[in-house]
Amino acid sequence: MKEMTARERVVNAMEFKPVDRIPLFDLVQNIPLIEYCTGERLTLKNGLDLLCKTISMKLDATRGIASPVEEKTFADKDGFIYKQEWWTTWLVDRPYKDVQGLVNYIKKNIEELEDYRPGDIWTFAGKANVWGQSDKSPREQFMELQEKLGDTVLFPSESPVGLDTAWIRAGMELFSYAYVEDPDIISSWLQALADFEVRRIHDVADVDLSPVTLVYADLAFKTGLMFSPKFLRKEFFPRLKQLVDAWHSHGIKVIYHSDGNLMEVMDDFVAAGVDGINPVETIAGMDIGVIRQRYPQLTMMGGIDCSQLLPYGTEEEVEAEVKKAIDQGFSGGGLLLGSTTEIHPDCKVENVLKMWNVATTYSRR
Amino acid sequence: MLVFQEIAEAVICGNAKKVKEYAERALEDGALPQSIVNEGLIAGMNVVGMKFKNNEVYVPEVLISARAMHAGMDVVKPLLSASELQDKGTVLIGTVKGDLHDIGKNLVRMMLEGAGYRVIDLGVDVAPEKFVQVVQEQKPQVVGLSALLTTTMVNMRSTIERLKSYPVKVMIGGAPVTQKFADEIGADAYAPDAASAVEKAGQLLAS
Numbered sequence: 001m002k003e004m005t006a007r008e009r010v011v012n013a014m015e016f017k018p019v020d021r022i023p024l025f026d027l028v029q030n031i032p033l034i035e036y037c038t039g040e041r042l043t044l045k046n047g048l049d050l051l052c053k054t055i056s057m058k059l060d061a062t063r064g065i066a067s068p069v070e071e072k073t074f075a076d077k078d079g080f081i082y083k084q085e086w087w088t089t090w091l092v093d094r095p096y097k098d099v100q101g102l103v104n105y106i107k108k109n110i111e112e113l114e115d116y117r118p119g120d121i122w123t124f125a126g127k128a129n130v131w132g133q134s135d136k137s138p139r140e141q142f143m144e145l146q147e148k149l150g151d152t153v154l155f156p157s158e159s160p161v162g163l164d165t166a167w168i169r170a171g172m173e174l175f176s177y178a179y180v181e182d183p184d185i186i187s188s189w190l191q192a193l194a195d196f197e198v199r200r201i202h203d204v205a206d207v208d209l210s211p212v213t214l215v216y217a218d219l220a221f222k223t224g225l226m227f228s229p230k231f232l233r234k235e236f237f238p239r240l241k242q243l244v245d246a247w248h249s250h251g252i253k254v255i256y257h258s259d260g261n262l263m264e265v266m267d268d269f270v271a272a273g274v275d276g277i278n279p280v281e282t283i284a285g286m287d288i289g290v291i292r293q294r295y296p297q298l299t300m301m302g303g304i305d306c307s308q309l310l311p312y313g314t315e316e317e318v319e320a321e322v323k324k325a326i327d328q329g330f331s332g333g334g335l336l337l338g339s340t341t342e343i344h345p346d347c348k349v350e351n352v353l354k355m356w357n358v359a360t361t362y363s364r365r
Numbered sequence: 366m367l368v369f370q371e372i373a374e375a376v377i378c379g380n381a382k383k384v385k386e387y388a389e390r391a392l393e394d395g396a397l398p399q400s401i402v403n404e405g406l407i408a409g410m411n412v413v414g415m416k417f418k419n420n421e422v423y424v425p426e427v428l429i430s431a432r433a434m435h436a437g438m439d440v441v442k443p444l445l446s447a448s449e450l451q452d453k454g455t456v457l458i459g460t461v462k463g464d465l466h467d468i469g470k471n472l473v474r475m476m477l478e479g480a481g482y483r484v485i486d487l488g489v490d491v492a493p494e495k496f497v498q499v500v501q502e503q504k505p506q507v508v509g510l511s512a513l514l515t516t517t518m519v520n521m522r523s524t525i526e527r528l529k530s531y532p533v534k535v536m537i538g539g540a541p542v543t544q545k546f547a548d549e550i551g552a553d554a555y556a557p558d559a560a561s562a563v564e565k566a567g568q569l570l571a572s
């Protein structure tokens with residue numbers, strides 16, 4: 001078969017149509033790997049360019065491209081304190097300490113969310129312009145990155161359903177207490193977050209820019225779901241469906257991302273209309289073979305363990321896992337192979353290269 | 366006593382108000398504080414732990430039950446002697462250096478408290494030296510280390526190395542951690558979830 005473009009490969013694989021080889025997807029956050037692939041030393045200044053160069057050489061699809069940032073701690077207008085380092089931002093303190101304080105914040109936040117302006121995005125660090133820092137339009141920002149990425153498919157800025165935005169901002173404890181004491185306010189908050197995102201989707205969606213997107217809310221962990229199926233069916237799946245329908249109305253496919261073991265509600269994800277799931281966290285018990293059997297039309301993206309295998313495994317072990325994933329999950333389509341979330345700093349360069357090499361050669365058989 | 370069962374039930378349902386009310390009533394009726402703890406609060410949290418392990422309840426329910434358990438503890442704690450409080454043993458717990466994930470660690474802490482242990486929680490991003498310092502000062506019998514990142518798991522190894530010369534047992538857990546890794550770095554125990562962590566702590570204290 002003649003060599004396909006990355007976009008053809010990704011779309012065909014998701015439609016279970018013929019492909020020349022398995023598409024490779026990943027989120028790259030590993031400096032030695034970038035330096036090895038580009039032969040240049042990475043700095044904060046050239047970080048974005050070198051990252052994109054690596055991706056354009058090696059991958060068919062990627063997401064979450066951002067410049068690395070300097071280590072810093074900062075407060076936003078509401079008094080949330082964040083810490084930032086390279087590609088990671090996290091919340092270190094919140095402006096409230098009890099349910100009442102949280103509820104007051106939520107009320108204010110709902111008003112803010114209702115006031116959507118084109119270009120706005122709800123990020124981990126609150127409402128911001130797309131990619132946080134630029135005054136360019138979402139489209140211009142996308143095109144700029146796409147140019148650096150060449151042929152590689154870039155998922156547009158990721159699409160939060162809102163559940164993890166809410167519980168991370170609230171803190172799991174206050175979120176849980178508030179849901180018992182005032183379930184309606186939590187429900188309204190989750191709805192406001194989803195409605196905000198739907199407005200944003202209609203603002204940014206363009207199938208010519210990107211045929212696939214990533215919708216997310218982390219709701220599972222090592223041994224199962226964080227929230228009960230009952231809660232999720234009331235407060236999450238209807239909103240997920242809202243987002244999926246919005247993306248689909250623009251002809252864009254949806255891959256749903258949550259870490260952890262989702263098996264208990266896989267039927268609900270399929271019923272909500274998602275086209276694929278990511279990252280298929282194998283160490284948490286997600287099994288590519290089982291999923292392929294039960295959901296023959298579902299695409300899986302990820303599947304190669306980044307917790308133990310890529311950092312500590314041998315090249316032989318990586319080879320065996322990649323072959324197994326392809327044998328079990330790639331029925332001529334339906335698998336975009338990559339790490340179970342990201343190539344983080346501890347993944348061994350030789351293991352990552354092995355993963356890519358084996359995948360491209362073995363799937364071409 | 367029926368009231369112990371009611372306390373346990375209220376803990377399982379996460380009804381803090383009821384737990385407090387029943388605990389106060391039990392005291393008025395002459396129940397021993399220690400029995401309220403063991404047969405009511407701990408018994409209730411035990412059931413919650415098992416249900417969590419079996420995916421019958423989820424993270425929010427455990428947090429709500431733990432809050433209810435604490436409401437009961439607040440009633441009886443002032444009446445417990447220092448020796449009763451220390452009796453079952455002390456566990457020092459924290460998320461290792463560089464790692465900020467704390468939900469799992471908090472659940473383990475709550476389940477240990479719910480099982481009657483005294484728990485000292487050092488929070489997140491805890492350096493090996495800090496663990497050593499608190500071990501020297503507080504003399505816990507068990508140290509629990511949590512890590513959710515492959516990048517920070519290595520800090521479990523360095524913490525264990527520094528704790529070698531102290532009479533403490535170390536148990537570890539977190540998403541990327543496995544029994545194999547625990548064996549490699551010389552941890553005394555590994556537990557995949559919060560209920561198992563309580564069992565392991567009990568075994569370590571008995572050994």
Ligand code: B12
Nearest residue numbers: 088221259307341465466467469509511515538539558559
């Ligand atoms: C929620 C979450 C976050 C939240 C954390 C909020 C908080 N306050 O804790 C946020 C968004 C902040 C976050 C940030 C990041 N995260 Co995170 N996160 C998760 C997620 C989805 C769930 C973790 C969780 O809370 N689980 C719920 C609790 C109940 O489960 P648990 O922690 O596993 O604990 C249970 C057991 O493990 C055990 N246990 C836990 N601790 C202990 C201790 C002892 C002593 C014992 C015996 C047992 C035990 O008992 C617990 C209860 O049963 C996991 C996915 C996963 N598979 O776990 C990723 C995950 C852990 N995160 C990951 C990553 C990469 C990150 C970031 C680096 C992302 C980024 N690039 O920004 C940052 C890191 C920040 C930092 N320096 O720590 C990766 C780690 C990959 C790896 N192996 O290295 C994971 C596995 C996702 C993935 N598939 O890639 N994350």
